[in-house]
Amino acid sequence: MMSEDNVANRFDRQKFLGGNAQEQITAFTVGVVGLGGGGSHLIQQLAHVGFQHYVLYDFDTVSFTNLNRLVGATVEDAEKKEKKVKVAERLIKGLQPNAIIRSHQSRWQDEPEDLKTCQLIFGALDTYLGRKELEECSRRYLMTLVDIGMDVHTGQDGIPIIGGQAIISAPGGLCMRCMGFLTDEKLAQEQALYGGIGSRPQVVWSNGVLASTAISMAMNLISGWTGAAEQSLYLIYDGNRMTVKPNRAVYSIQEPCSHFPPEAVGPVIL
Amino acid sequence: MIEIRLPTDLYAHIVEDLQKPHEFALERVGFVFGKFDELTSDKSVVLLHQYTAVADDDYIENDNYAAAINSESIVKAMQVVRVKRAEPGCVFHIHTHEHKGRPSFSRQDQQGLPPLIPGFLRSAPKGVHGLILLSHNNGIAQVWRPTAPDRPESSSIVLTGKYMRVWS
Numbered sequence: 001m002m003s004e005d006n007v008a009n010r011f012d013r014q015k016f017l018g019g020n021a022q023e024q025i026t027a028f029t030v031g032v033v034g035l036g037g038g039g040s041h042l043i044q045q046l047a048h049v050g051f052q053h054y055v056l057y058d059f060d061t062v063s064f065t066n067l068n069r070l071v072g073a074t075v076e077d078a079e080k081k082e083k084k085v086k087v088a089e090r091l092i093k094g095l096q097p098n099a100i101i102r103s104h105q106s107r108w109q110d111e112p113e114d115l116k117t118c119q120l121i122f123g124a125l126d127t128y129l130g131r132k133e134l135e136e137c138s139r140r141y142l143m144t145l146v147d148i149g150m151d152v153h154t155g156q157d158g159i160p161i162i163g164g165q166a167i168i169s170a171p172g173g174l175c176m177r178c179m180g181f182l183t184d185e186k187l188a189q190e191q192a193l194y195g196g197i198g199s200r201p202q203v204v205w206s207n208g209v210l211a212s213t214a215i216s217m218a219m220n221l222i223s224g225w226t227g228a229a230e231q232s233l234y235l236i237y238d239g240n241r242m243t244v245k246p247n248r249a250v251y252s253i254q255e256p257c258s259h260f261p262p263e264a265v266g267p268v269i270l
Numbered sequence: 271m272i273e274i275r276l277p278t279d280l281y282a283h284i285v286e287d288l289q290k291p292h293e294f295a296l297e298r299v300g301f302v303f304g305k306f307d308e309l310t311s312d313k314s315v316v317l318l319h320q321y322t323a324v325a326d327d328d329y330i331e332n333d334n335y336a337a338a339i340n341s342e343s344i345v346k347a348m349q350v351v352r353v354k355r356a357e358p359g360c361v362f363h364i365h366t367h368e369h370k371g372r373p374s375f376s377r378q379d380q381q382g383l384p385p386l387i388p389g390f391l392r393s394a395p396k397g398v399h400g401l402i403l404l405s406h407n408n409g410i411a412q413v414w415r416p417t418a419p420d421r422p423e424s425s426s427i428v429l430t431g432k433y434m435r436v437w438s
Contacts (some may be wrong), residue, residue, distance in 0.1 A: 024434075024436060027426075027436035027438055028436060113309050114310065116307070116315065117309055117310060117315075119275070119428050119430060119434065119436070141275070141307075141315065141317065142275040142317050142318075142428075143275075143430065144430055144434060170430065170431045171277040171278075171430050171431045172278060172279035172280070172431040173431060221432075222435075224433055231432065231433075262277070262280070262319045262320065263320065265305050265317040265319050266305030266306070266307050266317050266357075267305070
């Protein structure tokens with residue numbers, strides 16, 4: 001059991017975030033969609049930071065191939081084929097015993113109502129289509145989406161290239177299409193490969209960098225601790241050079257988002 | 271619990287309008303519109319997306335209130351949601367008090383503003399309606415449901431967009 005003093009002191013080291021930042025962190029409900037390599041890192045950091053209200057989605061169970069990167073998962077979890085939402089719950093409760101968690105071992109699209117109760121959503125999905133659908137929902141319900149993802153492909157010289165991104169898609173701001181991340185071409189290519197994508201390479205360190213970047217971006221949205229007038233919306237991870245840099249092309253976009261008009265909110269009335 | 275979500279760009283637009291001086295009114299008021307959705311048994315949201323300022327000529331001189339507006343401006347607000355009665359449209363009267371910290375409705379607010387609500391409820395019976403009060407850095411809201419027109423609920427306000435805040 002933690003003593004009252006320990007409870008009171010546990011966020012001392014992040015007081016620089018601002019006077020009522022911890023109160024704000026406690027007030028938000030965060031959603032995490034996808035609790036694999038990226039999502040498990042997100043969960044761990046959200047719990048450390050002090051979030052108390054969670055909505056979690058992942059239909060999958062733990063397998064041995066997950067253990068190279070799934071934070072919080074054990075060999076026993078793989079043997080038992082434990083649900084990934086249960087591993088996430090255990091991770092959160094270990095740090096935040098009073099956290100309120102609503103877990104869904106399903107696709108979010110099958111049980112979307114709890115997701116819409118969140119103000120801040122983290123997407124850690126594998127597909128462009130999954131990102132597109134999550135962004136559409138987040139915009140209709142005025143939720144801020146922070147998307148992360150990584151990919152490993154082989155370069156011309158045969159050397160693996162690790163890349164990734166952390167993107168904020170917030171109401172009233174540029175969307176992932178505006179920023180050039182989601183395109184019809186990418187969606188079509190993905191659809192053409194449907195069922196043949198196979199298991200994608202994933203590593204713990206890249207997922208960790210991207211999750212940390214996403215949490216960093218979200219914490220600035222909530223606390224404004226950097227004092228920066230403009231938040232970086234699209235950060236590019238280069239896993240070979242080991243750098244995270246802003247996508248400068250996004251800064252030159254002057255037009256407002258045309259894909260999600262302001263009035264397109266709430267339930268779709270047919 | 272009802273949560274009101276307000277995009278930061280719309281919030282900035284509202285604040286800019288409400289802070290403009292008026293020839294004789296001591297403060298400005300406006301109407302903000304949104305859609306309602308009952309998400310779960312314990313949480314509903316109002317999604318605000320549009321603001322309409324009260325025109326300069328629609329203010330009337332009244333010694334009892336910092337801002338008094340004519341009936342035409344209220345009718346205009348009701349018309350915005352009336353044209354889409356099939357939708358769960360919402361109307362909120364919005365104004366500011368000039369201080370920092372959590373605001374509270376004044377006695378004049380409590381007397382003068384709730385009479386607006388029945389008209390809103392008739393205009394858009396599928397939505398919820400109410401009052402929003404802002405300070406320089408905070409805000410509160412009262413919401414009336416059509417199913418409980420005599421029992422307003424306090425609601426939290428969430429700013430979402432370029433930055434995020436919860437006012438509860």
